[in-house]
Every structure is written in structure tokens, then in C-alpha cells.
Amino acid sequence: xxxxxxxxxxxxxxxxxxxxxxxxxxxxxxxxxxxxxxxxxxxxxxxxxxxxxxxxxxxxxxxxxxxxxxxxxxxxxxxxxxxxxxxxxxxxxxxxxxxxxxxxxxxxxxxxxxxxxxxxxxxxxxxxxxxxxxxxxxxx
Amino acid sequence: xxxxxxxxxxxxxxxxxxxxxxxxxxxxxxxxxxxxxxxxxxxxxxxxxxxxxxxxxxxxxxxxxxxxxxxxxxxxxxxxxxxxxxxxxxxxxxxxxxxxxxxxxxxxxxxxxxxxxxxxxxxxxxxxxxxxxxxxxxxxxxxxxxxxxxxxxxxxxxxxxxxxxxxxxxxxxxxxxxxxxxxxxxxxxxxxxxxxxxxxxxxxxxxxxxxxxxx
Numbered sequence: 217x218x219x220x221x222x223x224x225x226x227x228x229x230x231x232x233x234x235x236x237x238x239x240x241x242x243x244x245x246x247x248x249x250x251x252x253x254x255x256x257x258x259x260x261x262x263x264x265x266x267x268x269x270x271x272x273x274x275x276x277x278x279x280x281x282x283x284x285x286x287x288x289x290x291x292x293x294x295x296x297x298x299x300x301x302x303x304x305x306x307x308x309x310x311x312x313x314x315x316x317x318x319x320x321x322x323x324x325x326x327x328x329x330x331x332x333x334x335x336x337x338x339x340x341x342x343x344x345x346x347x348x349x350x351x352x353x354x355x356x
Numbered sequence: 357x358x359x360x361x362x363x364x365x366x367x368x369x370x371x372x373x374x375x376x377x378x379x380x381x382x383x384x385x386x387x388x389x390x391x392x393x394x395x396x397x398x399x400x401x402x403x404x405x406x407x408x409x410x411x412x413x414x415x416x417x418x419x420x421x422x423x424x425x426x427x428x429x430x431x432x433x434x435x436x437x438x439x440x441x442x443x444x445x446x447x448x449x450x451x452x453x454x455x456x457x458x459x460x461x462x463x464x465x466x467x468x469x470x471x472x473x474x475x476x477x478x479x480x481x482x483x484x485x486x487x488x489x490x491x492x493x494x495x496x497x498x499x500x501x502x503x504x505x506x507x508x509x510x511x512x513x514x515x516x517x518x519x520x521x522x523x524x525x526x527x528x529x530x531x532x533x534x535x536x537x538x539x540x541x542x543x544x545x546x547x548x549x550x551x552x553x554x555x556x557x558x559x560x561x562x563x564x565x566x567x568x569x570x571x
Contacts, residue, residue, distance in 0.1 A: 300512060349374060
């Protein structure tokens with residue numbers, strides 16, 4: 217498998233599309249030299265070396281806003297921006313924009329009860345870590 | 357839920373930091389769906405993904421005092437989720453545990469040595485941050501201009517090359533460009549960034565990529 221440092225860096229940050237992440241995981245299981253290269257890339261990042269792709273990805277310089285993704289789903293986005301987002305989602309495979317898009321789609325089909333149950337669980341398992349001085353929810 | 361409609365991110369975070377449970381519930385409702393979609397795409401199992409998202413929210417509260425508010429909350433939450441996910445994948449041996457940095461041959465890289473005085477490391481950290489920010493600002497400016505001008509193919513071309521690490525040939529085929537056009541787009545971006553580094557008198561050592569490729 218051909219892998220360059222840009223892709224390995226993105227792999228370390230879980231910033232590749234899921235299918236590519238799985239392929240690289242498989243390659244790493246079979247290739248000790250690739251693991252060593254991955255470790256070297258991690259070390260370079262730790263030492264402060266900055267890659268253009270790393271900055272672009274971390275700052276999410278070309279990611280869509282949530283509103284834009286909503287318009288993309290509705291088909292009301294400006295054609296030029298739509299064309300770019302098609303590439304960003306399909307070719308670049310940005311996992312963060314894909315996640316937002318999946319979530320927006322799911323909101324249209326998921327029952328409100330189901331999402332409310334899940335949110336309540338997240339709330340109840342984390343609220344104990346909040347500072348204690350603020351307003352309390354009655355159910356908490 | 358509180359009566360107020362949609363609170364801005366800053367207000368929401370401020371209220372969460374003060375322990376406002378209504379604000380915390382609102383923050384969870386706003387972000388859990390996208391985090392769950394991100395994590396589930398990797399675990400393939402929504403129940404496991406929910407556990408990781410739960411850890412992500414706990415991680416946010418734990419790290420809140422150190423959170424740099426200049427960074428968008430969504431990006432910060434995704435980065436916490438990515439860390440939790442990577443831990444989960446390592447425990448299942450889907451992701452390798454990497455050798456310690458100190459065991460590697462760094463070549464030109466020079467990691468911070470424990471022997472260095474703390475003040476020197478802090479100064480170095482500040483300098484790195486400024487240099488990083490300068491590159492981020494320059495890149496944002498260039499890409500913003502190109503997108504405003506409708507040069508979307510040029511942006512996608514550079515993104516595939518630099519963010520995904522595709523070869524010129526692959527990018528040319530995917531975007532319907534000649535390989536020469538792909539090389540020209542990359543050269544133009546690198547040249548603009550080099551100019552910025554020179555004008556800002558930034559250390560080229562921090563950005564080796566600008567001088568190694570298309571040199």
C-alpha cells in the first residue's frame with residue numbers, strides 16, 4: 217500500500233474517511249516498517265514541525281458550516297459551493313463534514329423519543345463533573 | 357430546557373463553566389448527533405459509539421479550564437472524540453501502540469529535552485504557536501480568496517494533494533485536470549505561502565514542506 221506522510225498524519229488524527237482508516241489499520245497490522253514510519257510522523261508532529269495539510273485540517277479551513285450542509289441537503293446551495301462540497305465530501309472524504317451530514321439526515325428519520333433518551337443518558341453520566349454553583353435541572 | 361432560544365457558543369460555554377445544568381443539556385443536544393455519527397462510522401456499532409461520545413462529553417468538562425476558546429467548540433469536541441476513539445481502537449488492537457518518541461531516530465527533528473529549562477520550553481511553545489498561527493492565517497486568506505473567486509477546483513486540487521496526500525496523477529484524473537495544471541496549482545499555493553513566511557520573517561525550519569517539495 218502506497219502511503220505518504222500526509223496520509224499518515226491524517227490517520228493519527230482520525231481525519232480520513234472511515235474506509236481509508238480501516239485500510240491503513242489493516243496495512244499497519246501486516247507491516248512493522250509502516251508502524252515505525254507512523255511513529256516517526258507522530259514524533260515530528262510532537263517536535264513542532266508544521267505541515268500545510270495539518271494546519272488546513274486542524275483549522276478546518278474549507279469545511280462547511282452546519283447551515284451550509286443543511287442547504288446542501290435541501291439542494292439550495294450556490295452551484296459553485298455545491299460542486300466544491302461534493303469534492304470535499306466524496307473525494308477528500310472529510311469525516312467531520314460527513315458526520316454532520318449524516319446527523320442532519322438522521323434527524324429527519326429518528327424518533328424524538330430516541331434522541332431524547334440518548335441525550336438524557338449523556339447528561340446524567342456527565343452532570344456530576346459540572347461545577348456545583350450553577351442552576352440545576354429539576355430531573356437531575 | 358431553559359426558555360432562551362439558541363445561545364451563542366461563547367455564552368453556552370461560559371454558563372457551562374459556571375455549572376449551569378440547562379446550558380450543559382443544551383450543549384449535549386446540540387453536538388451529540390454529529391459526534392455519534394463520527395464515532396459510529398469507525399466503530400460500526402452505535403452502542404459502543406455512544407459510550408465513546410459519553411466519554412467525550414466527560415472529557416470536555418474535565419478539560420474545560422484549559423480549553424482555548426479561540427478554537428471552535430465543534431472542532432475541539434471532534435478532537436476529544438478522536439482521542440477517545442483512538443484509545444478504544446488500540447484496546448481492540450485495531451490501532452498500533454506506537455514506540456516512545458525517545459526510542460526513535462528523529463533525523464532533523466529535535467524534540468524538547470527534559471533537560472531544557474521550563475522557560476525555554478515555554479518560549480519555544482509560544483514561538484511555535486505564533487508561527488503556526490501565521491501559516492494558518494496565510495492559508496485561510498489564500499483559500500478564502502480562491503473560493504470567493506469561484507476557483508473551487510483549484511482549492512479541491514490543493515486539498516487532495518496536501519490534506520489527503522494524493523499523487524498529482526490521481527488528482528488530475530479525479531478532477532479532470534491535466535497533471536501540469538495540478539502541479540501549477542500546487543506551485544502557486546506553495547509560492548504564496550513561501551512569500552508570506554519571508555515577509556513575516558518566520559523560521560523556515562518550522563515549515564520544511566514549503567522548501568522540500570516543488571523546490
